[in-house]
Amino acid sequence: MDDSVFEDDDWADEALLMECEKAEEALLLKAVSQTPSSPQAEHLKVLRQNFGHSRFKDLQWQIIRSVLEEAQDQCVVMATGYGKSLCYQFPPVFLNKTALVISPLIALMEDQVMALEVANIPATYLGGSQTNKSDIYDGIKANQYRVVYLTPEFVDKSGDMIENLFSVQSLCLIAIDEAHCVSQWGHDFRSSYRHLYRLRDKFPTTPILALTATATDQVIQDMEKSLKLKRCQVVKTSFDRPNLYIEIRPKTSPWNDLNIISSYDEATGTRSIKGSTIIYCPTRKEVDNITDVLAKQGLNVRSYHAGLSLKKRETSHKEFIRDQCDAIVCSVAFGMGINKPDVRRVIHYGAPRDMESYYQEMGRAGRDGQPASVMVFYGTSDFVTHRHLLLDIKNEVWLQNRMDLVHQMEVFLGKKKSCRRADILAHFGQTLDKVRSTKCCDNCTQSLLSTPRDQACANQEDELVDFSEDARLILESVRQCGGVYGLGIPCAVLKGVSDKTVKQYLTQLPIFGKGKSKAKTFWMALGRSLTAQGYIGQKAVVGGQFKVSTCHITGKGSKFLRDSTSQFKQIPTKELQTPDMKQKQPDFKNAYPSQVSSEDWRSKSNESSSKIEDIHMKLARRRSTLANKLGLAPYMVLPEEILQQLSLIRPSSVANMERLGIPRAKVEKFGQDFVDEITSWCTLKALPMDNEVNVINIDESSLNETQQTSYTLFQELGSLEAVAAQRGLKPSTIANHLSEAIKARLPVNIDKLGLDPRMRAKIEQIIFDPPIASNILRLGPIKEECDKRDLTVGWDEIKITVALIMTENEVRDNIVQWSDEKLKKLTKPIENLAPNTLHGAVSKNGEGPRPRELPAWMGRSGSADKSSLSKKLKKNSIFR
Template identity: 35%
Template sequence: MPTITPSLEILRHTFGYEQFRAPQEEVIATLMSGQDALVLMPTGGGKSLCYQIPAISRPGAGVVISPLIALMEDQVNALRQAGVAAAALNSSIQPREIRETEEALRSGQLDLLYIAPERLLQDRTLRLLQQCQVNLFAIDEAHCVSQWGHDFRPEYLQLKVLHERFPAIPRIALTATADPKTRLEIIERLGLQRARIFTRSFDRPNIRYHIHSSSQGARNALLRFIRDHHDGEAGIVYCLSRKRVEEIATWLQAEGLDALPYHAGLSADERRRHQQRFQRDEGVIIVATIAFGMGIDKPNVRFVAHLNLPKSIEAYYQETGRAGRDGLPAEAWMHYGLQDVVQLRQMIQQSEADQQRKQMEGQKLDAMLALCETTQCRRQTLLSYFGETLAQPCGNCDNCLTPPATWDATVAAQKALSAVHRTGQRFGVQYLVDVLLARDDPRIQQWGHHQLRVYGIGKELSANAWRALFRHLLLRGLVEVDSEGHGGLRLSPLSRPILRGEQTLTLRQHDNAQPRKKEKVQEIPASDKALWEDLRQHRRALAQTQGVPPYVIFHDATLMEMLRLRPLSLASLATVPGVGERKLAAYGESFLAILLNHAGRS
């Protein structure tokens, strides 16, 4: 019979799980031996247990550096529910509670302390830690150290001080978002050259990816997607600007959905209230800028939708990774248009960054556009960006489920590029489309463009088809936006082989904005729905009494296991994944009563 280690004992009795997932046990053993570790693991992969279990197991307290208050609150609430002595230090905590937490740390009463990097770096805090028994430092969201990244936090650059002040205490850096270059930055900036590196696949097979490009219909496409696939379920809708966040949230509310806005322009109190509603209520949709999300620990987000193009694959992966943290099916849906490409390219060119930074951001945007444009498996394209190979197409993205039709766009592209060239490389897409279709526009007459050879040569395609083609030309870098003028298009050097007929161009045809395979990702059989609702209602009542989110009591995945296993005793309920000893003692009788009641009915 295999030996039950102290770490496995904690996993089973405190957290309610029978076995570790790879490479959790190895990471824990590394920290227990006093060695540093760098952990690259996808969202929902169980990173937190890698430092929580050794912090509980070793004498003293583990100190966790976390960039967001919301994440700290979630983690502390969840740990306390499991019977772990945990606390946080951040700007939202009252002075009295701060003093109590510091005293608990000094007297050895804490297992885990969560702290913001700004507070950690204060001399007062560093002196406090030197007076206490600290058994490890965990640096969460370690990609924030990258100055080239989308979530850069200047304070993270100073965290190397931990190695200098506390050389004998093991450190663990963790992230779910890091391409090979960012990994090297983390190692260099945090002084982790001697750390063991653990990499688990970045694949999130439970997430279905669907990306659609169009010049119109984003709102209605979003509404159909939510109604058909996620009615009554929690989700996040990302928009590029605060103004659009407000517009979409108001519109979804008018359509009868429980939607709330979130962006940096709202007051801190309003942001906090909206975030708490999202965390604690079922079926709330947050419409947000990228100001929302990092560190959000809500496990049952069933969809993440983008109504604008993200700036990079890292940002896209980080944002879509907030769906399906519980491992149950979830969806990442995106609808973007030509204006997104134009706007993002202009933002890069008009920024005050140096040329090297602009070039890097342009390359990241190009990689994001390549993911959008590909006709191959999206998951294979996404994972290859992070240096990972997926041998077979995933079967769970739009391109796999409904392979896109393609067409030879070489001749049409030659006409479009000629229109850009012959009109002087100074006009926007709509004007160029009007020229190609010979529309009656006084400006065309004024400029004399009705006399050009390209005037009226594009009548075989519709205006929408021409706009889609120009979008693809931008995606492929065949034309560029003139950021110094009024956003007109100009030819890039890459267009020459197309114009000369030396290179062909094959594009995907305009596709439908909705997944053709209509299904709700989490179907409860009709015979189980009454029990499912009773379990959720009881969980909600307990959560409201304690002032915590429902998933802190039990995850949806744990309730689903109760539904599947139908335990009829406390002993069998104890074997349900996610039910540890503390939660069994606190909630076992009441949940068991519901299960027995339904068993008596059937």
């Protein structure tokens, strides 16, 4: 059951919660009778053997179940790294049918096909200049492939071929990846995507998944309409990427800005970049320039843009994917086609054009969940370029929409106080808890460096500044200049510039020199803001060989001038900031991404970091050797997280290696190579093997960022009240977060939660006895029964007790399958109960036996096989 919707209201009023649960009871009972509450054994078997996971993430299973059982169309907005590809890869493997996947780039399809084939999942693609297309066609008709990738252009030009290739019986779903490209309101509109609605006409009963990592509500609506999705279910994860550290800096010069990403080795006299890096540039010229600058410093970099030959682009792409270069400098077209989970850094050398593009491009970093950083270096000229490129748009509504997006980005980059992560989430209609972290963004770091922690609130906003009088001056200057000049001339007139750029008659205008107290850059910046917000209009004209624009005052601007009481307020961009607004740039050398898992993985062992690092390097080299031999990217052999596990656990056999959650096909292909490497090194260095290999392997924690933050602070501060005060939330909200941590099997000191062991025993007894009869689907009936027995108990205590029950006992179809030990305790007098000594908990004095635990870096994982139906239904509740 998920009470997060009531989080900041003390789980809401108890009566409201009771009413909500009663009103939903009929729906819940109906759903329970029709829908399995969790994946069945056959689902989990396929998941583990073919994909290397022991459990689905909640939304993944919701999407997959809907495909398998309901054949329902779905619009899936899923943050990069959450695992959207599994949503369309699992059903065809499980059903032994075919999934047709629309993907935007050949390079991306090639990488995905290669990764699937390594896992022994038959896959292919169509859309390039393949010479064996007839063989592929035959294979599709014979149902030989589980996943078939097509470009939208191939679909658009194929006519009836698609219908002839794929039979309704063999096709289990159609997935449209990067589906935001279908929308003219999206940041990456492609006309070929607009025609994909024909797939619905050809396959009316086949479920369609439209998937994207970036889509506003407006874009989602356009996607549904354009693709003719029927009874569409919209599924959205949080847009938050807590493992990314966000930083914005002003441009100076390329090497001065970018030298921070490299390190110099005095022993070898060479420079290198640690961690795969993508550097985005706004123009081809800038790509070439930055590549030259970095190459001259001895860095191993490649370039990628549309002006290069196809062979050159393919070579750059493959060398970057295969870790044969440190960084790739590219145009934004490269980002959508990159399928590399271990990118550690994404840099925009030039302002992104809009928030959607920025989120999509920064999302290339840290897709493996490990810490990564994203940076932007920008200057005023970047926005001039972006706006200039929009002048070809003829549709006024669309043009204004694009201008608004550019303006939003300019304001975002110029902010000095607000949390950048919170701003990004707000753009997509989501919120972030009120907490600062030096591992979040540059503004949060600056706030914590200059403000006491308890006063550094993440909802602190940059203040709106009144520019009304200045706005009237520049609007009047535009009006008096007659609408025949670009913005620069009205600004020069207002500034009082007397040079050859300003014609003589303009110096006689009444407005001339009225704004001389401020810099021309100020007036230009304000003029751009007024243009973006519709007070000033632009018109493209041809001037010699170049395209230029003139500016004029719009109806909105004229109305503003006529009304002396009208106001123009906005958050100041960099050029609009007065000296007192500007702050010193903080030192970010020690700032890293925030995440429960971001602690150095080597520190989770009692052994020295150097020993662990040595074997990690040996395994990484073996991985590279295998990858190069087979023409694969290293991550396709084994991802970085698995290498870390191997370095710490060091399995002595292939069988033990498979227990780490590696797909069976990869264990069969590569397992012995890694086991031989481990055995050889451990024998040489006298290192123990099979460390903790007998513990249950569980996947990454299901905690969201706000729950992770509460958990981390509780471990540090040790009380609900202290964490609540630190975060500006209520203690009951923190208790709710910690109950989720308990379910995820993270170690929590239960005594510090304030749950008395006798109270816990009484609640357990009530849950065990009729009428509850061990059913923990809903908390409302449990609370009612407690009240009937005159047991004064709060929702916090019930929630925590249920979480403990779920970790100590098997739960099947929402019914607790009590352990023999627990059944004995339930029949004992409550007075004889001992203090808490449960799994994952310690007593007050820290003494007493404790079961063997997972390595802490694996302790991020979520609990196995728990009932999640109530949580799923709550997320789709009519009472949200």
